[in-house]
Amino acid sequence: MKIGEKEFEDHGRTYVMGILDLAPDSLSDGGRLNIIDKAILHTAQMIDEGMDVLDIGTGSSKPGYSMVSDEEELNRLIPVLRAVKKKFDIPVSVDTYKSGVARAAIYEGADMVNDIWGLKFDPNMAKVIADGKISCCLVHNRKDMDYSSFFEDVEEDMEESVRLALDAGIPQERILLDPGVGIAKTQDQDLSILKHLSYFHKLQFPLLLGASRKAFIDYAMHLPEDEREEATIVSTVLATEADYSFVRVHNVKTNRRAVDMTEAIIRAQ
Numbered sequence: 001m002k003i004g005e006k007e008f009e010d011h012g013r014t015y016v017m018g019i020l021d022l023a024p025d026s027l028s029d030g031g032r033l034n035i036i037d038k039a040i041l042h043t044a045q046m047i048d049e050g051m052d053v054l055d056i057g058t059g060s061s062k063p064g065y066s067m068v069s070d071e072e073e074l075n076r077l078i079p080v081l082r083a084v085k086k087k088f089d090i091p092v093s094v095d096t097y098k099s100g101v102a103r104a105a106i107y108e109g110a111d112m113v114n115d116i117w118g119l120k121f122d123p124n125m126a127k128v129i130a131d132g133k134i135s136c137c138l139v140h141n142r143k144d145m146d147y148s149s150f151f152e153d154v155e156e157d158m159e160e161s162v163r164l165a166l167d168a169g170i171p172q173e174r175i176l177l178d179p180g181v182g183i184a185k186t187q188d189q190d191l192s193i194l195k196h197l198s199y200f201h202k203l204q205f206p207l208l209l210g211a212s213r214k215a216f217i218d219y220a221m222h223l224p225e226d227e228r229e230e231a232t233i234v235s236t237v238l239a240t241e242a243d244y245s246f247v248r249v250h251n252v253k254t255n256r257r258a259v260d261m262t263e264a265i266i267r268a269q
Contacts, residue, residue, distance in 0.1 A: 001206045001245060002173050003053060003135045004091040004111030010206045014240040014259045017093065017248040018043075018051035019212065020084075022058045022076045039080045040087060047090060050256035054088075055114055055248055056081060057095035070100050077101065078108055085109040093137065099124035106132035112176075116183060117141045118161030119168075126168035136170060137208055138162065140180030150189060151199055154179060158203055176246065178208040181235075187219035194235055197242035206245035211235040213250055233258045241266070 001008040008015055020039055043054060058076040059068040068076075073096065084092060085108065093112035094105040099122045102113045106128070112135040119126045119138060129136050138161040140154055147153045158177055165175050179200050181190045190211075200207055217223055217231040229251055236247045236255045240262040249255040 001135070001176060003093070006091050008052070008206070008245060010245060011243055014236075014244055014263065015052035015246050016050060016252055016256050016259060017053040017055050017208070017246050018046035018049075018252045019248060019250050020046075020054055020056045020080070021250075022056060022080060024076075035076075036079055036083050040083055043084055043088060043090075046252040047088065049253040050260075051090070051252045053091045053093055053112070053246070054084065055093040055095055056084070057114075070098055073098070073101050074104055078104060081105060081108045081110060093135075097121040097125065099128045102128050103132070106134055110134065112136060114178075115139060116180075118158065119164040120161065126164045126170065129165075130169040135174040135176065136165060137176040137178055138165060139178040139183060139210070142184045145184055145186065145189075147189075150192070151196065154193075155200070155203065158200070162203070162205065172205075175205055176208050177203055177205045178210055178248075181209065181211045182214035182216060187216040190214070190216035191220065194238055197238060197244065201243070207243075208246040208248060209235060209239040209244050210248035211239075212248060212255075229254060237262050 001010055020043060056077060058073045077094065081092065091111040093114045094102065094110045095114040096102055097115045097117040102125060113129055114137040115125060116139045118141055140158050142157055162175065177200065179193050181193055212232045213225050213228040217228040221231060232249060233254055236249065236258045239247050240259050247255060
């Protein structure tokens with residue numbers, strides 16, 4: 001797997017993708033710092049804690065979320081992306097499903113697009129990624145939750161995203177897949193994916209798990225979002241055991257340590 005100029009192993013190692021959320025309430029601090037300064041400080045902290053890839057998002061993908069306009073998304077994203085790329089030498093992913101936003105982000109140096117619709121929302125997205133010669137993370141999603149056979153249907157949906165990518169000219173080594181925990185699934189289905197993470201290796205692409213602080217944890221443990229870190233770490237350990245290439249997390253320090261300890265146990269004789 002290649003993101004930017006950096007090569008990542010497809011098997012045998014789990015990398016940590018840190019989340020930089022630019023939604024208005026996420027980096028709010030009462031005016032003590034402007035958003036760019038705050039984003040730079042948080043990025044530097046995550047790099048110090050062992051982050052391998054930065055994922056910048058500008059809006060929510062939670063159930064019932066409201067779509068952010070392209071203009072608003074770009075106003076939040078571009079100044080921070082520009083500053084991050086100028087200051088840090090780390091691969092940067094941009095969390096968007098809109099080709100116009102992706103095109104502008106690529107121009108500013110984005111190394112990957114993390115598309116929660118797996119190239120199916122915007123028909124121009126695959127070509128924009130291919131033309132930009134960058135990588136993509138294709139997340140499982142669908143417009144309904146009418147599954148006839150859950151795992152087989154998710155697999156078929158993800159294969160369709162892969163076909164869209166390859167047909168547009170995105171190289172195989174630039175494609176990462178995410179089974180989409182917390183997206184177009186019930187909480188029971190989310191838990192079932194976590195129990196059977198290895199199932200998706202049959203797709204023969206590197207895999208990412210994005211389960212950090214998601215609603216299935218509240219469903220299982222009745223915990224608010226700011227008290228879900230231990231449960232997130234459990235999902236990170238499961239992903240590492242299942243040979244996922246990446247985990248996408250809010251707290252880099254705790255999850256990096258969980259990955260490192262799990263890998264040490266796996267390597268033990």
